[in-house]
Amino acid sequence: MTFENIGHFDVVVVGAGPGGLCTAIEAAAGGAKVLLVDKQREIGGMLHIANGEFSGGGTRRQAAHGIADTPEDHFAEVMRLSHGRADERLAWQSVRAQGETVDWLESHGFEFDPATPGLVHGHEVYSVPRTYWGVEHGRSVIAVLRRLLGERVAEGSVTVRFGVRIEGALVEDGRVAGVSGTGPDGGAMTARGDAVVLATGGYDADLGLRNRFLPPGCEDALIACLDHATGDGLVLAEELGADTSGDGHFIPVMGLIPDPGRPGFAVDYREAFVEVALAYRIPHEIWVNRDGARFVAEDTTSPEHRERALLRQPGIEMHIIWDRAIAAAAEPLIRNGAGDWTRERMRDEHARGRWIVVADSLEELAGKLGVDPSGLAETVRRYNEAVAGGHDPDHGRTALPMPISEAPYYGLTSIAASLLSRDGLRADGDLAVLDRKGVPIAGLYAVGEVLGNNVFAGDNYVGGMSVTPAMTLGRELGRALAARREGAHG
Ligand SMILES: Cc1cc2nc3c(=O)[nH]c(=O)nc-3n(C[C@H](O)[C@H](O)[C@H](O)COP(=O)(O)OP(=O)(O)OC[C@H]3O[C@@H](n4cnc5c(N)ncnc54)[C@H](O)[C@@H]3O)c2cc1C
Structure with a gap:
């Protein structure tokens, strides 16, 4: 069997969905040497199937449409729609900068649907239009992030490896010092990193894990997400002693059709x-x-x-x-x-x-x-x-x-269907993963759906409050890790 050591990086990002992509792009922009790995053969994660609706208050686009809004107003609505059950600290940390994320996407040529900012009626509706989506839904977000990632890859600050499934962490002197897993040819691989970021998404495609978190009586919920969401990051972190939430909230998505060819799964949302x-x-x-x-x-x-x-x-x-x-x-x-x-x-x-x-x-x-x-x-x-x-x-x-x-x-x-994970890893304001005593696991960070959607939406769906926190906190984490790396100036 082959063995490969990919090398040593300032930041190793596991997962190339919106959370991992934004972390990698901003960490590299801040001067860090970054490794981005994904078990799939392409970037994008759940954005390939998602509506890709994102939200932010106080944006340039809102101003251009004469819509008065602020991050504070957005946050008040997040708390109202989540029945006060969103995590005030992390939700605000995201919401306060979500408008900036929207402006950032715009400045990089995001192709907005002309109907945006809009009101979306698939979930409880915001009182002002502050939701945006692209002409090609989630794929419009991928298009921008692919371009930005490509620039960083071209300058040599990001190395991307596809078909690499991360299964464990390297731990040295009590801190996470890298990852181990299986490469595309089935061989073992490792990569070392001063910081490891879990951006592996949710667990909804793993029935056992999903039903561990769902309240009793919901075990028949259809799986309506892509197959990669098997909770790998959550399992890896739990093996290192990480704490998880267990709020028992579940609110289904309606209208999904059982796939006769795949019991327990919904017909692909892109089809019907x-x-x-x-x-x-x-x-x-x-x-x-x-x-x-x-x-x-x-x-x-x-x-x-x-x-x-x-x-x-x-x-x-x-x-x-x-x-x-x-x-x-x-x-x-x-x-x-x-x-x-x-x-x-x-x-x-x-x-x-x-x-x-x-x-x-x-x-x-x-x-x-x-x-x-x-x-x-x-x-x-x-x-x-x-x-x-x-x-x-x-x-x-x-x-x-x-x-x-x-x-x-x-x-x-x-x-009734489940398509995003409600529970997840507990993390502090630096997005450091916390152990069961509430102490950060040194070297280990998490961003995106691996944190669980309850943090940002409580026991409800709140417009854009999964993709946008993944991107916004990913960007913030990338910048912070770059600034903190050894030898960084300023
Ligand atoms: C049908 C549908 C519609 C949706 N619509 C919206 C919407 O409009 N607005 C919204 O806010 N949210 C929406 N969501 C949810 C949203 O898409 C996700 O919450 C979001 O994409 C999560 O981003 P992420 O980066 O955390 O994870 P993901 O996008 O899931 O990406 C995780 C990546 O990690 C990789 N990975 C996982 N495990 C490993 C491993 N062991 N080793 C290496 N790589 C690994 C995966 O291959 C994947 O590429 C929707 C979801 C679905 C299913």
Whole structure:
């Protein structure tokens, strides 16, 4: 078996997602010699699939659009939306500089979607437009970071190694002095570093680890992230005595479709998901649980309200029900980032039968979906009565466009999904990883989703509060490590 020692660096960054990329770029800009490794064959991490929505208050772009905002106002909203459960210290550390991160991306040619800054309705909405995204979603962020990284690689300050999976740390004299792992050819490798930064992302693609952190009853949540999120950095740090949070918060993402070819996983978000937000599509369907009962107003404007309602349903699953007339009249129920789901494509999908169940009667549909048939029949009867009367006494839904009464009937099952890790490593204001006594593990740092999203969003989703803290604190950490390295001036 081969063995390679990559060398000695000021900073070794593990993971080339937004957190690791920004750390590496800024550390190198500050004069540090940096090694950036990733077990994948390309940079970008979860940005390949993410909407890549980022947020910041007091930006140049907001000013240009006449929007008054400040980091303080943004922070107040982060605390409101997170029900006061975000970590005030680290969340503020990020939010206070997020506007600067937005300006930085802009100054490096980020291709903003013209609709930004905008309000995003997939999660609880900010009161002012302070969310930004690119014309190619997360890939627009990758484009800028790739360019900036390329400049540092060209000048020789960053060495990049792909296909290297880090599995352990080198510890000398009580401090982390490097990493060890497996290279692309399966051989062992090590790299030494004065500082090691874990930017390995979350753990949601590892069922055992994810369910260790999820509250009981949520084990059936679909995995909706990319496969690299196996919690490697968290496991590595725990082996060194690191402390982790264990808040037990979970709020699902709705609208993900179970992948029949990959039990437990969702159909790739880039291919298809169900649009559940009223702001983007008027619901013509009803949502029922296994008992055939509706459980929320399908047109609620509060994502959190419907997400928490879904969490209370058996198997955290819901079945979306519609009929022939709705299929002909409604906007496509299924969407994706490319926006290429048309009514015709929906019709093809009905016929293909991968995810959508078709039946000649409601009873048959219930049987195929595993829903109680008499419950469904009664629910549809009451819903049709509500449509006729223009009033939904059960859930107060006001969008009541048409009854569900014409065969064939259609059904699609959606299960609550997890796509980012809520818990993670505990770290101090320097992003040094803390041990179980609250003492920094010398030489070891963490940034990005490996810290857990609860730190920045409490028990909710807060717009942009995963990608933006990864980039913002990554930049700050990179600068600080460069300034602190031996022989640094100023
Ligand atoms: C569908 C979807 C949509 C999303 N949309 C948004 C959004 O709009 N806004 C937002 O704020 N957040 C969003 N997120 C979350 C966001 O994408 C992530 O939280 C963010 O990318 C985390 O950045 P990171 O750098 O910490 O980790 P990642 O982006 O996950 O990158 C981690 C990198 O580390 C590498 N790695 C892991 N283990 C090892 C190892 N052992 N050795 C070497 N390399 C390793 C991985 O290969 C990967 O490249 C979304 C997530 C998903 C799944």
